[in-house]
Amino acid sequence: MALPKATRRPQILSQDDTIRLAPPAKPRGGLRAWLAAGAVVLFMAIGGTAWFMRHPAPFPLASESTIFHHVSRHFTVFRFADDPLILVVDCPNLHAQGLMFDRIAALIEKADAPKNRVLSAAGFQARLVAADLTIGDYYYGNDYPARALRRFFRLVHAEHLTLNPQERRLRAIAARAGFMTPGANGAVISIPQAGSGHRVDLRARAVILRHELSHGAYYTIPAYHAFVHHFYNTVMTAPERAAFQAFLVRQGYDAGYHGLIVNETLAYLIFTRDKDFFRAGAVGLSRATIAALRSQFVATMPDFWLKPLASAPLPIRG
Template structure:
């Protein structure tokens, strides 16, 4: 007998309309990452825009700098040459703490030139020379490349920087002077007044002298002119006399550019007998006056030229 087969039951007709929900595709992981990245980017941009920025440095001229009075370090951009920063120091001691070890590395004859002298060794050198931190220099001037050398060596040698040197690093970095190849210069002057060992007249003389160095560092045409004048206008004996004068003050006589720069800064822009007299280099007043006049007549038409004959600030 053939096996029984299940009977086929016809389903009843059903006119119910059914809506079948569609399955939503899940967002891909890439989309989530993109959204999160956009949020983070917005937060970063917002933080940058809202983060307090340091106020721009005041841009001022020689007279304003001279008349500034303060008990703390003040930094200015020189109005006639904004590549020159002027640091007005509270006194000679504070100025020395900020700049003396740079002076030792870059300019002084009795200090190492391949590494930053330690604080202990520097203090011993001061005692041996019968100097103090405040009398090592009365004003300072350095091109950006000298600052880069000092801070690069200090970092490589793990040399501790005092708070004033750290402040100078911040100032130089903010100005862009620590970037490779950056041009610029930093000069400094001390405040005048009781207890500062610097009177108003001396402050004015130092400022004018240092500004001439600023031009030497930032204006190539002026720097070339200074070297040309030194070579062609001064006799060999006059060059030797100036070099000896500077070496007696502790300058490194092997640094030819330093000697040339300082020679013309003293000869032309230091018109005060407390700081420079013709007889200290074996010259007559008439010879010094003649060289000054020739230099001023021939020098490039730059912002420094009027300062060669202008009265000192403060009268």
């Protein structure tokens, strides 16, 4: 789900080479049948766009490049142009982003936080202090399906907890998008602004956005969600799966949430091609193994808007 701070655990990132795409490998596990799913995904993506044209949400459509190059000192919300069910919250800085999303991250994906209740503001702050973290250090990017947001706000209401202003803003954003309606599909992802004084440079902002967009597709497009699980369960070997799970557990992810582990594994493997955030050595696998897995995933994944992003350059000018 969320993308942790790149430098939280430098001992994991000990190798000095980035992951490179190898020539397409012969598919393992009979994935050729998944090629046909591309038409289904494309139909669903077009259908989602058509629905928003008939029921426009109060947020502007924007491409990956437009969102990346947007500069503001305030929260800004976009609908992702290729999949309007994905809302992108562009946050003014890491601290503001953390105030909006950190308690949701604790509830949904952190192994050391309760999963049946929301931490109070004081309880969450105590956990940050114990972990030698700050609100801005907790995560660099966030991503949650609409159902996770509904669960968070439902628990907050049931427990009579107080939302901070940023969390109230997020609830309003989700409500305006229709995500608070029971059964509604959609996803909210977030990225921080970059530049001087933001602790995030432009390349990191681009990497975070690409990573989080892949999560958005996982939440909003059922055929892609099914493909990701099929690849993880039938193509990746047991040692490969164990290596990625160990990597994610070291970052604090809840190993008991299988969907979280699957989702993050493929987001890192395919859509986080930056040595400061992910390297082959981080999971204890060879560069050749990582490259072969990447090549096979890209060659067999459904053909929709996310596929080009698996190999396209990041939208950084100059």
